[in-house]
Amino acid sequence: MNTPLSSMLLVLLASFIGSFGAVFLKWGAGRLHRHWKSMIFNWRLAAGVGFYLLSSFFFVLGLRHGELTILYPMVSLGYLWTMLWSCIFFGERVTRNKFLGIGLVLAGIVVLNLGNR
Amino acid sequence: MKDQLPVPETKSFHFSSRQSVALVLLCTFFGAAAQMLIKSGANALASGSPLAMLTNLPLVAGYSLYGISTVLLVLALRDGELSLLYPVISLTFVWVTLLSLTLLKETANPYKLAGIAIIVLGVAVLGKEKKS
Numbered sequence: 533m534n535t536p537l538s539s540m541l542l543v544l545l546a547s548f549i550g551s552f553g554a555v556f557l558k559w560g561a562g563r564l565h566r567h568w569k570s571m572i573f574n575w576r577l578a579a580g581v582g583f584y585l586l587s588s589f590f591f592v593l594g595l596r597h598g599e600l601t602i603l604y605p606m607v608s609l610g611y612l613w614t615m616l617w618s619c620i621f622f623g624e625r626v627t628r629n630k631f632l633g634i635g636l637v638l639a640g641i642v643v644l645n646l647g648n649r
Numbered sequence: 650m651k652d653q654l655p656v657p658e659t660k661s662f663h664f665s666s667r668q669s670v671a672l673v674l675l676c677t678f679f680g681a682a683a684q685m686l687i688k689s690g691a692n693a694l695a696s697g698s699p700l701a702m703l704t705n706l707p708l709v710a711g712y713s714l715y716g717i718s719t720v721l722l723v724l725a726l727r728d729g730e731l732s733l734l735y736p737v738i739s740l741t742f743v744w745v746t747l748l749s750l751t752l753l754k755e756t757a758n759p760y761k762l763a764g765i766a767i768i769v770l771g772v773a774v775l776g777k778e779k780k781s
Contacts, residue, residue, distance in 0.1 A: 561726040565661045611736045618732035629778040636771025644764025
């Protein structure tokens with residue numbers, strides 16, 4: 533069984549959209565204060581959840597064909613996009629440890645999924 | 650916070666970086682429990698109708714736990730670094746695999762165990778990173 537390019541692109545798109553979910557959650561989280569309303573009436577958080585739902589829609593579309601062993605770990609590429617956006621939008625530092633940590637996590641997810649064959 | 654609803658004159662809360670990591674950790678526990686419940690709910694699902702889904706207790710409970718886990722993530726992200734906390738969510742994979750091995754009696758193999766070990770190592774490396 534091989535994995536069609538279209539499935540890979542859909543999953544890649546899902547990971548890309550999902551990374552914006554993280555960005556909007558972080559952006560909205562910065563506006564939280566001691567009132568529950570600041571979590572409910574917060575369009576940034578709502579947008580973040582919206583991006584996640586959209587991302588899972590493309591993810592499911594992508595998973596319909598192809599090997600899970602290939603496609604599932606691809607979602608975790610979202611960690612890389614998220615690191616990029618964290619640097620651009622929130623001025624967070626990109627460090628060697630972050631690269632190493634994310635690299636290990638990605639490798640671990642690939643290996644873990646090999647075990648689910 | 651300027652364009653928000655009028656804020657009472659109380660001091661706003663603040664999480665230390667250790668507390669933020671603890672919140673994400675809690676978020677991964679809830680996320681893993683949610684995935685297990687959703688899986689067992691989906692297996693028991695007779696049809697794909699909305700009514701069948703809404704009356705399926707494990708499914709509803711699973712999605713509720715997802716909601717709680719999202720709230721915890723947002724609280725963690727308030728004061729923590731996104732690039733640091735986000736990959737920690739991958740621990741969810743670890744808990745789900747461990748729960749599947751114990752509760753669903755799935756068989757362990759070297760790949761699964763090695764994968765778990767490498768993910769935990771990666772999170773540990775991220776955890777060593779000091780907040781700027």
